[in-house]
């Protein structure tokens with residue numbers, strides 16, 4: 001369980017009156033409508049919502065890979081996407097399937113954002129990548145391996161090392177434990193928890209996994225009806241009457257996690273699963 005930061009901690013992400021639209025054969029599809037969301041330093045904010053509610057698109061907008069039709073996204077006081085390669089120094093992103101380059105070794109993958117900046121000599125870049133490899137719990141013996149030689153859990157760790165190579169204060173996680181067996185998922189949550197503490201990170205995470213959600217979130221924001229319909233501690237969110245929330249948390253698969261949650265005063269599930 002991670003403690004929430006103070007309510008007046010500095011704002012890291014500010015989303016105001018955001019509209020996201022796409023053209024489809026049926027006409028204009030509105031994904032976000034007047035969406036507001038503020039994320040403060042030290043939070044682990046989890047985005048939850050049904051399929052197609054725009055969770056991944058929102059992460060991509062925070063990263064600056066996509067831009068809203070209307071409204072404003074501000075990250076650490078600046079518009080995302082205006083920083084080019086230097087953006088990686090502010091925001092790290094762990095993509096859902098790792099997004100490692102298969103032609104590159106583990107170490108080359110981790111070093112890539114630093115290499116693209118062309119500011120440091122090769123030797124320093126290599127040393128920095130080795131430090132990050134160790135930081136995510138892997139040894140130098142993994143450095144020259146190809147991504148195809150790695151397990152799912154190791155791919156996530158290498159992708160996390162790459163996301164952290166420039167020590168960004170903000171980390172975005174898209175389904176960090178999807179596809180991992182329960183033991184690897186537990187290990188990855190432990191790693192994220194300790195990195196959050198040691199590095200003082202702010203984290204925005206999309207997850208469908210209730211264990212990961214309750215294990216790591218300091219706050220949950222629910223996307224439905226094109227907006228954030230509620231955000232707060234798990235027990236506050238679960239009390240909301242929206243049908244998606246009733247089904248998601250109180251339907252079959254949510255029951256077990258909810259029972260564990262029930263016994264904890266802060267509304268967090270215990271760290272053990």
Ligand SMILES: Nc1ncnc2c1ncn2[C@@H]1O[C@H](COP(=O)(O)OP(=O)(O)OP(=O)(O)O)[C@@H](O)[C@H]1O
Pocket residue numbers: 022023031049050051052053054055056057058
């Ligand atoms: N580049 C695009 N062009 C057209 N439509 C898009 C584009 N990107 C996303 N969409 C649409 O926007 C909606 C939101 O997509 P997004 O991937 O953010 O959903 P999500 O909430 O992450 O869903 P899931 O939980 O299934 O991953 C979907 O209907 C998707 O088809």
